[in-house]
Structure formats: structure tokens, C-alpha cells
Amino acid sequence: MKKFEPVIVAFCCHYCAYTAADMAGSQRLPYPANVKIIRVPCSGKVDALHIIKAFENGADGVYVAGCLEGDCHFKNGNEKAARRIDYVKKYLEEIGIESERLTMVTMSAGMGYRFAQTATEITEKIRKLGPSPIKTAITQ
Template sequence: MENFEPVIVAFCCHYCAYTAADMAGSQRIAYPSNVKIIRVPCSCKVDALHLVKAFEKGADGAYVAGCLKGDCHFKEGNDKAAKRVKFVKKYLEEIGIESERLEMFRMSAGMGFQFAQTAKDMTEKIRELGPSPINIAISQAKGKAA
């Protein structure tokens, strides 16, 4: 567990969160390389299925990063995304996965430092939780098959 490096998928809004990630990079503000960014046109384009599939495909944690409240380029897309994340968090709990593994964050394009800090904080949180129960089950199944 000491060497556990979590895989985290970040679904980032093109206009704000993705631009904040880009700003962090251009300002040379380091954030963990285990955070895999997926750029989406708007955070509301992240479907519940995308979030669940991220875990199914090996993510230990995931988050959706959208525009600030009231500042979505697609009017209320970020609010729809927040509701969807809340719904999926309940679903994860029902199937035995800690809901803390999924979060929703809001940031503007100029928040490069906050993007990097969010990535660091999320990595630490998931590191403390340990590997996803799905990944543990897959490892155990592979061990029994060998």
C-alpha cells in the first residue's frame, strides 16, 4: 500500500478547467502525473456511464471539473454535471465503492494553481482510501487464475 499510486481520471470542461490545467502547466505549477485529463466540451457532457466506466477501466478515483457557479458557457451545464456526480456518488455507495472517490470541482480558466492543488488533494485522498475495490477484486481474480 505504501507504493500505491492511484489512477485518477479528471473530466475537464474545455473552457475553464482544461484551460486552468493548461495554465498550471505554462506556469510550471506541478501536479501529479497520475491524474489523467479528459477534455470535454462542457462538464454536462460527462454522462453517468462515463464516470462508472472510468472506475470499471481501472481508475481509483475520478472528478469532474467545470466552470464556476453561474459562469458556464452553456448556461447551466455545470449545475447539471454536479447533479449527475451526486447521483453517481449514491450509486457507487450502493455497489460498495466509497463515494469519496468521485468529486465535482468548479474553477475558472485563470485558476492554474487551484487546478494543481485540486489534483494534489484528490491524489492524497485516494491514496489514503487505497486501491479501488474493483481493482482489488480484479487483482484477486487474476491471482486465483494463476
């Protein structure tokens, strides 16, 4: 069987994590190619439905990257996102998906290193968890 390569979706806030990802690039900091970034104007824009849709389509892991606490460009979008993530995690458990597959992280625009580190850590975590139950169901 082919080695399991997780597919991970990162919803990145334009003002922090997306910029941090650019910075990681310009500093040539490597991180796993498994992570695919979707740019959003604020982590608070990330819909519960989009997260579920990602899993439904076969994502092995999803993370939402917003600004550091208190740094949200729109006052409190990151806090709202964090609350929503907690809620979606509970829902995931109910439908039989490990809640560890979904994470909320925060960083500032200057943290290129943290972006690369987070992407690496989350990829490794998901790799250990193995393919998402939904993906297994689809491929069977």
C-alpha cells in the first residue's frame, strides 16, 4: 500500500498567518507539502460548514490560523473562530471523527518560523492519527 500522506487544509487569515506563510517562504523554511492554504480575510470568516465540508471531501486534518489573542484586525474574529472550532470539535466526535484532526492556532504576521513549525507539527500529528475515517469510507 502507498505510504499514507495526509491532506491538510489550513484556513489562513490574510493579516497574520497568510503573511507568516509568505515570510516562511521568503526565509526558505521548509514545511510539509501536505498543507494547502486557503486565504480568508479573518479566521472568524471560517464557516463551520466549510470545515465539515473539508472533512466530507476527504481532508485528514484541518486547521484555522488566526491572529494572536487581542491582535485581530476585526476586534475579536479570532476569539469567535476559537469558540466555533471548539463547537465543531464536539460535533466531529459525535459523527465519529477524532476531534484532534481539527485545530485552531494563532500567530502574528512576523512569525514565519512559527508558521513552518505549526504546519510541520500538525502534519506529523495527523500522520500518526492515520487517514480520516471518512476518507477510509470513501476509498473502500
